[in-house]
Amino acid sequence: QVQLVESGGGLVQAGGSLRLACAASGRTGNSYAMGWFRQAPGKEREFVATINWSGGTTYYADSVKGRFTISRDNAKNTMYLRMNSLKPEDTAVYYCAAAVRRGIATILEYEYDYWGQGTQVTVSS
Numbered sequence: 001q002v003q004l005v006e007s008g009g010g011l012v013q014a015g016g017s018l019r020l021a022c023a024a025s026g027r028t029g030n031s032y033a034m035g036w037f038r039q040a041p042g043k044e045r046e047f048v049a050t051i052n053w054s055g056g057t058t059y060y061a062d063s064v065k066g067r068f069t070i071s072r073d074n075a076k077n078t079m080y081l082r083m084n085s086l087k088p089e090d091t092a093v094y095y096c097a098a099a100v101r102r103g104i105a106t107i108l109e110y111e112y113d114y115w116g117q118g119t120q121v122t123v124s125s
Contacts, residue, residue: 001026001027001114002024002025002026002027002098002100002113002114003024003025003026003114004022004023004024004096004097004098004114004115004116005022005023005025005116005117006020006021006022006094006095006096006116006117006118006119007020007021007022007023007119008020008021008119009094009119009120009121010120010121010122011122011124012086012121012122012123012124013123013124014086014087014088014123014124014125015085015086016086016123017082017083017084017085017086018083018086018121019080019081019082019083020036020080020081020083020094020096020119020121021078021079021080022034022036022078022079022080022081022096022116023076023077023078024077024078024079024098025077027100031053031103032053032098032099032100032101032102032103033050033051033052033053033098033099033102033103033104033105033106034050034051034072034079034096034097034098034099035047035048035049035050035051035070035096035097035099035105035106035107035112036048036049036050036070036079036081036094036095036096036097037094037095037097037109037112038090038092038093038094038095038121039092039093039095039118040089040091040092041092043092045095045109046061047061047107047109048060048061048064048068048081048094049061049064049068049070049081050070050105050106050107051070051071051072051079051105052103052104052105053103053104054074054103055071055072055074057104057105058070058105059105059107061107063089064083064090067083067084067085067086068081068082068083068084069081069082069084070082079096081094081096083121086121086123087123088123088124088125089123090121090123091121091122091123092120092121093118093119093120093121094118094119094120094121095115095116095117095118096115096116097109097112097113097114097115097116098112098113098114099111099112099113100113100114101113
């Protein structure tokens, strides 16, 4: 079992920045991939970014590439998402997730086993 708790969401103006954090607890070790997804009102949940167990490999959705940075600190059992140059279309509930069956980063939602409750990010124009 892995428990995930997101923090850092909020209201920001377009062009601003936020840093989300995802604190993991429960399962010892960090030998698994993690990721961020988001769900905007009226839309399906979509992939945002993923990172492998060591932090050495990352992938991003095209819509956030160059603006968002995913990272992790395994000593603190925490994953981050730095979001710069935010746009109104980035408004969504952001979820962190853990794929405990794999150490390789994955963009596939069904490969994630545990999910946080989500944190709201609202970008005003």
